[in-house]
Amino acid sequence: MVMIMTKAKHREVTQARCALSLKQASSGETTAPFSILFTHGSLVIEVYQPVTTDHQKPHDRDECYVITEGHRKFEMGDEIVSFGPGDFLSVPAGPPHRFTDFDNTMSTWVMFYGPNGGENAESTEKTD
Secondary structure, three states, X not given: OOEEOOOOEEXXXXXXXXXXXXXXXXXXXXXXXXXEEEEEOOEEEEEEOOOOOOOOOOOOOEEEEEEEXXXXXXXXXXXXXXXXXXXXXXXXXXXXXXXXXXXXXXXXXXXEEOOXXXXXXXXXXXXX
């Protein structure tokens, strides 16, 4: 169910997976790994579910992932981190990155934002 409110938008994870399944079914392929769900200004929100291998290329814009399902590894440059449901990953524009060693249930929200080349602001990482 999509709930459209005056000032907010709400999408459930099950809707995102359904949108991706419908895209795959309508295209006749099982490898369409993403579906755009929402855009507003520079913000683009997708659901992403790579099949077998993550074939991402470096992106021109900053992006964030919120893992909805699955566990495994994420590589960005020389850094490798483990991830699981609920984890947040932030990737600046430019560097190569990908999910590795995942199974067919892995899925994530992806949010692209900002200008080409990425934001130039300093990070304000919070670890609390």
